[in-house]
Amino acid sequence: MGRAVISFPTVEAAIFLDRDNTLIENDDDLGDPDGVHLCPGVSRGLQELRNAGYRLVVVTNQGGVARGAYSEADVDAVHQRIAFLVDESSDEVGLIERFYYCPFHPEAKLEEYRRDHSWRKPHPGMLIQAAHDMQLDLGRSWMIGDQARDVQAGRSAGCRTALVNPDEKISIEAKPTYAGKTFPEAVDFILKQKTNAPEAPANMNGQTTSLASPESTPRALSNATNTDSDVGMLRRTIHDLTEELRSERMRRAEFTPLKMAASFCQLLAVLLAMLGLLQVGGELEVFTKWMIGAGLMQLMTMTMLLLDLKG
Numbered sequence: 001m002g003r004a005v006i007s008f009p010t011v012e013a014a015i016f017l018d019r020d021n022t023l024i025e026n027d028d029d030l031g032d033p034d035g036v037h038l039c040p041g042v043s044r045g046l047q048e049l050r051n052a053g054y055r056l057v058v059v060t061n062q063g064g065v066a067r068g069a070y071s072e073a074d075v076d077a078v079h080q081r082i083a084f085l086v087d088e089s090s091d092e093v094g095l096i097e098r099f100y101y102c103p104f105h106p107e108a109k110l111e112e113y114r115r116d117h118s119w120r121k122p123h124p125g126m127l128i129q130a131a132h133d134m135q136l137d138l139g140r141s142w143m144i145g146d147q148a149r150d151v152q153a154g155r156s157a158g159c160r161t162a163l164v165n166p167d168e169k170i171s172i173e174a175k176p177t178y179a180g181k182t183f184p185e186a187v188d189f190i191l192k193q194k195t196n197a198p199e200a201p202a203n204m205n206g207q208t209t210s211l212a213s214p215e216s217t218p219r220a221l222s223n224a225t226n227t228d229s230d231v232g233m234l235r236r237t238i239h240d241l242t243e244e245l246r247s248e249r250m251r252r253a254e255f256t257p258l259k260m261a262a263s264f265c266q267l268l269a270v271l272l273a274m275l276g277l278l279q280v281g282g283e284l285e286v287f288t289k290w291m292i293g294a295g296l297m298q299l300m301t302m303t304m305l306l307l308d309l310k311g
């Protein structure tokens, strides 16, 4: 008698890719496919990531559409060109599986595109939509980009993040998991992380599983996968928080000219107050002068400390 067999959708990790100055060289409004030039090492890096089992998804802000610099059809044409160039030097067709872009901008010239949108990075909307559409595990996924907003979007979605721009300022809000200079460097780091911390197989990679096997029920597999993902996300969150606290402590403990000046004023205030106290029983006018001086110095100390705290 035959057994019923059921297959489960595979929940895989993805690499979310920023487009401009991550995959292609572009500082301007690009609506012409002929203007597409891949960054060095991108084709090879994408192939390595795909070989490691990651699904590749582009997520890009395209505010040029909102400005009327080019159309959504132009964006599609550019993306087709990128896909063609990437596939041309790879072992398979469709290496980049999907392109998501956000044409909206809160200050758009064109009214139909004028709004803040959850897809616009640093919002994580595109990543979350892709995870929904493609059954992706965000906790095991990465976001690679050249801007702080890419890091923020990735972090907000629960992904690890790689920044590939040494000139971009790293803030506490946009602290990447990895910061490097080039795309290939980020790829190497991600692949090493995967090797060093092998991930639990997610849903048996599409294999079929018999319903007759009690330990392999869909619910059990699904829960195991979610638990692995949740634990990973929790660890990363704790690590990020610890790092942020450490950075904040170091920032507060940093030496600044204002702090030094405040210390000097505080010393003067104490000195003047002591000189004033030595006048007790003597001339009132002299005592008052010393004490007023001490008070002014104390006031300056407090002002400088407040300025330092705000700065």
Ligand SMILES: [Mg+2]
Binding pocket: 018, 019, 020, 021, 022, 145, 146, 147
């Ligand atoms: Mg970019």
